[in-house]
Amino acid sequence: MPLDYIHCDVFAAAPYAGNSLAVFVDPPDLTTAQMLTITQELRHFETIFVWSSPEPNRFRARVFDLIEELPFAGHPVIGAACAMHRRAGRDADAVWTVELNEGRCVTVAVSEARGTLQGKLDQGRPEFLHALADDEIAPFAQAFRLAASDIAAHRPQVISTGLRYLVLPVASGLASARIVVPDLEERLAAIGADFAYLFDPATMEGRHWNNDGIVEDIATGSGAGPVGVFAVRHGIRSPGEVIGLQQVHFIGRPSRLDVTVHGVADEIARVEVAGPVSMVGHGTLDVLPGTDG
DSSP: OOEEEEEEEETOSSSSSSEEEEEEESOOOOOHHHHHHHHHHHOOSEEEEEEEOSSTTEEEEEEEESSSEESOOHHHHHHHHHHHHHHTTOOSOEEEEEEOTTSOEEEEEEEEETTEEEEEEEOOSOEEEEEOOHHHHHHHHHHTTOOGGGBOSSOOEEEESSSEEEEEEBSSOGGGOOOOOTTHHHHHHHTTOSEEEEEETTTTEEEOBOTTSSOBOSOOHHHHHHHHHHHHHTTSSOTTOEEEEBOHHHHSSOOOEEEEEEEETTEEEEEEEEEEEEEEEEEEESSOTTSOO
16 A cells, blocks of 8 residues: 655754654554665655554554664654644644553654744753773774864763763864774674764764764754753753754755753753754655565
8 A cells, every 4th residue: 555754854944954863653564674675765864654643643653763662752743742732733732642652652752833834842851871981082983083182171971862872072073073983883882872962062063873984874853862961961052052063064955953951060851952943845656665566
C-alpha cells in the first residue's frame, strides 16, 4: 500500500534551510528493518514514524538515523510535533506529548505566528556523566584532527538529555576538525557516550557527525541541550538566557537552535531547545521494502 510522508525543514524559518526531515504519519505495520531501509532510502539525517493517539495532542514515535534506531532525537521530535499540529488544523498554541520508543515521554510546545510554526522541546533535567581526565583529552582531540591545545579551558564532559554527548569545547581549529579515527564509536562507548559534539564557546558554533564521520549533521537538537547545559555550568552563558547555537558556518545551510537552561549553574532543572519549522511538501512511497510492488 502507498506510504505517505510530510517533508519539513527543522530549525529553519523558510524552506530549504535547517535540517530536513520526513515524517510518516500513521503508517501500517512496519518492521524495524523496513523503517531503517526507508530512512536510508530517503537520505535525511533522520526520519520519524508517528502514530496518532486517542488522546488529543499526543502521539507515539520511533526515530531512525542512517545507521540505527535512536531512543531520542531533537529535530525529528520538534518537526513531527509541528507537522501533527498543522495536520490537525490547530489554530491555537498547543503542547504535544511524544511517546518515544523506550517509554520516555517528552513535550513540545507548538505555536504559530504569521504562518511560521515554532516548536519548543522540553528535554528535562540533564545528567552529568563522565568528565574527561587530563590524559583522556589529547586522544579525543586527536580523534577530530585537533591538538590538546585546541581544547578550550573547560573540562570536556559527557552530558545527556536523552542521548549521551561528549561535549568538547574547542578554542581553535573547529573549521578544520573532522573524524580521523575508525573506532570513534568504541572510544565514546568506553566513556559512556553515544556521540560527540564540538563547539566554540566564543561563537556558539558547533559541529556533529555520525560516528563514522561520513555525514555531518546540519542542526543537532539532541546535542543542543547538552551544549547549552555545559555553557551554563561553566559560566559561558547564563541561566534563563536564550542561547543561539549555530552549525551553519560549516554546512552552508542556515539554521539556528535556541537553547534555554533553567535553574542555576550547580542545580540545572531542565533545558529547552526551540526553533522554527517550515513545511516543504508531501511525498508517497508506492513500494515498501521487502515487497515486489
